[in-house]
Amino acid sequence: EVQLLQAGGGLVQPGGSLRLSCAASGFTFSTCAMSWVRQAPGKGLEWVSATSASGSATYYTNSVKGRFTTSRDNSKNTLYLQLNSLRAEDTAIYYCATHYDGSGHLLGFDSWGQGSLVTVSS
């Protein structure tokens, strides 16, 4: 059974930093591309970032480029999201998700973590 166990959320002041983690089990993590998706309180879903299976390629939505960094440690089966220069509008639940790929292209996010709440407030 695929499991994604997230950790690392919390309250941080504007301009501060936080690191989220997503520990994977039940599948071959090193062959699976991954994404982060967030959801502001009472709002819809927003894709944030993705990484290839090897971690050699990363992608970001414009609003977080230069501030957030996605990385992975395939030896530890763990995905990370480093959040820097945080703003109030970054307040959200952050989900990690596995990619279901076909011919090297994303088909969908087929497993999701339980979510980590990040609150940016003074």
Add this chain to the structure above:
Amino acid sequence: DFVMTQSPLSLPVTPGEAASISCRSSQSLLRADGQHYLDWYLQKPGQSPQLLIYLGSHRASGVPDRFSGSGSGTDFTLKISRVEAEDAGVYYCMQAVQTPWTFGQGTKVEIK
């Protein structure tokens, strides 16, 4: 960026009845391989989202066959043939053509 627009935003349904949600993209979701890269997700109250449909009409593993997806180009539909109480939640469409992958605003399905 692709803009995804769903309608309606709220949908009250009676158990056993059919339900339909529309999703429109600002650009075609057809890729060169002939497939439409459109997903449907359901987020039940207090839970993480779950994948229902990918490539516009393919049910994800374990998804009941009362869920079906259709459409082409820029217009897509999710249909629930006979709504059950467990189908309550917010349904999102998402384009998977190119990054940034973008979601619709969500449609809240409420069981009467």
